[in-house]
Amino acid sequence: MTTITDIANALGITPSTVSRALAGNPRVKEETRVAVEKMAKLLGYERNVVASNLRKGQSHIVGIVIPRIHREFFSNVIGGAERILNQAGYNVLICQTMESVEAEIKALKTLKNYRVAGVLLSHAIDALNGNHVKEILEDTPLVQFDRVFPDLPGAKIVGANCEGAFQATMHLIQAGYKRIGTIAGFMTSQAYIERLAGYRLALESAGLPFDPAIVYENAIVRETGYEAGLKAIDAGCDALYSAGAFSALGATDALKEKGLRIPEDFGVVATSNEGFTSLMSPALSTLNQHPFEMGETAARAFLEGSRETQVIPMELIVRQSSKKQQ
Amino acid sequence: MTTITDIANALGITPSTVSRALAGNPRVKEETRVAVEKMAKLLGYERNVVASNLRKGQSHIVGIVIPRIHREFFSNVIGGAERILNQAGYNVLICQTMESVEAEIKALKTLKNYRVAGVLLSHAIDALNGNHVKEILEDTPLVQFDRVFPDLPGAKIVGANCEGAFQATMHLIQAGYKRIGTIAGFMTSQAYIERLAGYRLALESAGLPFDPAIVYENAIVRETGYEAGLKAIDAGCDALYSAGAFSALGATDALKEKGLRIPEDFGVVATSNEGFTSLMSPALSTLNQHPFEMGETAARAFLEGSRETQVIPMELIVRQSSKKQQ
DNA sequence: TTGTAAGCGTTATCAC
DNA sequence: GTGATAACGCTTACAA
Numbered sequence: 001m002t003t004i005t006d007i008a009n010a011l012g013i014t015p016s017t018v019s020r021a022l023a024g025n026p027r028v029k030e031e032t033r034v035a036v037e038k039m040a041k042l043l044g045y046e047r048n049v050v051a052s053n054l055r056k057g058q059s060h061i062v063g064i065v066i067p068r069i070h071r072e073f074f075s076n077v078i079g080g081a082e083r084i085l086n087q088a089g090y091n092v093l094i095c096q097t098m099e100s101v102e103a104e105i106k107a108l109k110t111l112k113n114y115r116v117a118g119v120l121l122s123h124a125i126d127a128l129n130g131n132h133v134k135e136i137l138e139d140t141p142l143v144q145f146d147r148v149f150p151d152l153p154g155a156k157i158v159g160a161n162c163e164g165a166f167q168a169t170m171h172l173i174q175a176g177y178k179r180i181g182t183i184a185g186f187m188t189s190q191a192y193i194e195r196l197a198g199y200r201l202a203l204e205s206a207g208l209p210f211d212p213a214i215v216y217e218n219a220i221v222r223e224t225g226y227e228a229g230l231k232a233i234d235a236g237c238d239a240l241y242s243a244g245a246f247s248a249l250g251a252t253d254a255l256k257e258k259g260l261r262i263p264e265d266f267g268v269v270a271t272s273n274e275g276f277t278s279l280m281s282p283a284l285s286t287l288n289q290h291p292f293e294m295g296e297t298a299a300r301a302f303l304e305g306s307r308e309t310q311v312i313p314m315e316l317i318v319r320q321s322s323k324k325q326q
Numbered sequence: 327m328t329t330i331t332d333i334a335n336a337l338g339i340t341p342s343t344v345s346r347a348l349a350g351n352p353r354v355k356e357e358t359r360v361a362v363e364k365m366a367k368l369l370g371y372e373r374n375v376v377a378s379n380l381r382k383g384q385s386h387i388v389g390i391v392i393p394r395i396h397r398e399f400f401s402n403v404i405g406g407a408e409r410i411l412n413q414a415g416y417n418v419l420i421c422q423t424m425e426s427v428e429a430e431i432k433a434l435k436t437l438k439n440y441r442v443a444g445v446l447l448s449h450a451i452d453a454l455n456g457n458h459v460k461e462i463l464e465d466t467p468l469v470q471f472d473r474v475f476p477d478l479p480g481a482k483i484v485g486a487n488c489e490g491a492f493q494a495t496m497h498l499i500q501a502g503y504k505r506i507g508t509i510a511g512f513m514t515s516q517a518y519i520e521r522l523a524g525y526r527l528a529l530e531s532a533g534l535p536f537d538p539a540i541v542y543e544n545a546i547v548r549e550t551g552y553e554a555g556l557k558a559i560d561a562g563c564d565a566l567y568s569a570g571a572f573s574a575l576g577a578t579d580a581l582k583e584k585g586l587r588i589p590e591d592f593g594v595v596a597t598s599n600e601g602f603t604s605l606m607s608p609a610l611s612t613l614n615q616h617p618f619e620m621g622e623t624a625a626r627a628f629l630e631g632s633r634e635t636q637v638i639p640m641e642l643i644v645r646q647s648s649k650k651q652q
Numbered sequence: 653t654t655g656t657a658a659g660c661g662t663t664a665t666c667a668c
Numbered sequence: 669g670t671g672a673t674a675a676c677g678c679t680t681a682c683a684a
Contacts (some may be wrong), residue, residue: 339670342673343669353670380678381676425684
């Protein structure tokens with residue numbers, strides 16, 4: 001592999017000058033800069049970023065830590081972040097935690113060891129607070145997104161969870177559903193706490209009772225959604241707001257199995273406009289969290305060194321599953 | 327950040343010994359090894375992998391280059407590869423090419439500059455051969471998967487494209503469909519060439535004519551699938567084998583729009599068991615490519631330095647979309 | 653405008 | 669079994 005020393009030797013100058021020329025340092029003669037660039041191309045030189053990073057004490061890698069890559073929400077966040085970061089000359093190291101804090105800790109340590117320029121992080125569901133992050137990351141810039149802990153420093157990019165859940169629940173109320181339960185997610189996560197708050201607010205502002213008996217605190221996966229669906233039927237619900245799309249899918253499994261018609265007998269709305277939701281029958285009404293935009297915003301927050309909390313609005317997409325015929 | 331020098335100073339020994347102790351070199355006294363490890367823990371030492379990589383001339387990063395992260399097939403491949411690689415102490419740097427060779431070239435250069443230990447690569451659709459890879463990667467170990475070029479060195483992990491397509495088409499024939507078209511994908515990619523071959527083989531071995539007029543060579547996305555669907559109807563087809571799931575989705579859009587009943591009037595089977603296929607109505611019959619396993623196999627091939635071509639079998643999953651009532 | 657020299661943190665090759 | 673020293677390739681004060 002060609003090094004700057006090779007270029008320097010070929011040109012009869014020193015590596016420092018080559019380094020400066022390649023870095024676009026203005027204190028280098030136009031003439032030599034051109035010569036260096038020409039020779040670099042000729043010899044097929046490519047900067048050894050490992051050496052460069054070591055010297056500079058940091059890399060142009062940004063770590064992204066997420067629960068699971070195959071969830072459309074997260075892969076879209078990554079897509080958005082990557083677009084902005086690549087433009088700015090950064091590369092992306094992706095770590096999945098599979099929803100385990102253990103793995104999250106390991107991932108953060110690894111990233112720290114690589115001296116990444118920054119970390120974009122959405123916490124594992126079983127993380128209860130940000131202490132483990134504080135110790136590891138120290139002064140590495142951190143941007144949290146979606147699942148965030150307020151006690152950690154740095155920018156936070158969150159969805160408009162409360163407003164979104166409010167909107168979704170209100171939509172069910174206005175469609176004529178009377179007893180609306182919720183698949184709420186785990187109350188260890190701020191995002192789900194807020195969604196539940198939005199749900200409750202909607203009920204109360206419409207004069208409907210908030211009934212803890214039809215709040216299903218659970219993982220938001222298909223299996224638990226199915227169970228929640230069964231319970232909701234037994235509890236006399238005629239609609240569900242689900243804090244996640246996969247749990248809504250599970251709930252509709254249960255509803256269909258029990259012979260209930262959606263949306264006539266039972267309405268469903270969920271947060272997360274995963275691609276499959278429009279293909280379900282009936283198509284599922286959802287809240288679009290704009291994950292791509294969330295990724296872009298997180299990346300920009302990192303680039304700008306922002307410490308602000310930014311809220312990405314959610315957009316209600318009304319499909320069949322909530323169109324009660326009156 | 328603590329360095330090995332800090333540990334050495336604290337212990338009154340030299341960095342070399344610390345380095346050896348930490349590396350598990352047998353020529354270091356048990357006693358000092360223990361002392362070093364204790365002190366390392368005490369001072370919160372974490373190896374600077376950047377420095378280590380520079381000195382050793384390679385990293386423990388494996389680059390994965392794929393067209394698009396948000397396709398379930400690829401995110402599952404990544405999942406499988408990551409599992410195996412993490413176990414072996416590697417980390418994963420992911421680059422998306424968005425189906426452009428330009429971006430593929432850029433990604434490969436970046437990875438080379440990071441002196442990655444190896445590259446797992448599935449080509450962009452507009453890559454016509456492997457020349458661009460040869461020049462850049464030189465002696466970096468390469469494993470190609472799914473979309474591969476035979477002229478490139480190193481291991482290749484491919485799906486059983488021909489056999490899968492054969493199976494899918496044969497299934498349609500046996501279900502009673504008479505005139506079966508195909509959404510074939512681009513013929514610049516070996517994977518799609520093989521799928522077309524399997525389709526043709528099935529027709530011919532069943533004594534049915536192979537008609538180029540109902541072979542739709544196209545991108546395999548929803549939009550082009552829709553167009554192919556319309557054409558297939560006009561051409562008097564009563565079934566389609568699609569080389570991709572999204573194009574099959576587009577085709578069913580067209581079929582429904584034209585009032586055709588699936589599977590009674592028209593049968594559909596597709597390669598790629600994307601999650602949404604089971605949620606379509608009617609549910610789409612697919613070929614499961616076992617992407618997770620493909621990722622694991624690719625990672626193992628890298629770890630073992632294999633140069634073999636391995637074929638991952640495809641599994642036909644029969645759902646509603648191909649169950650013709652006779 | 654360019655050269656000199658030191659150093660980022662680690663590891664490999666010698667010695668002892 | 670341990671220490672001294674150099675080197676991986678690059679960057680950056682400082683000097684010229």
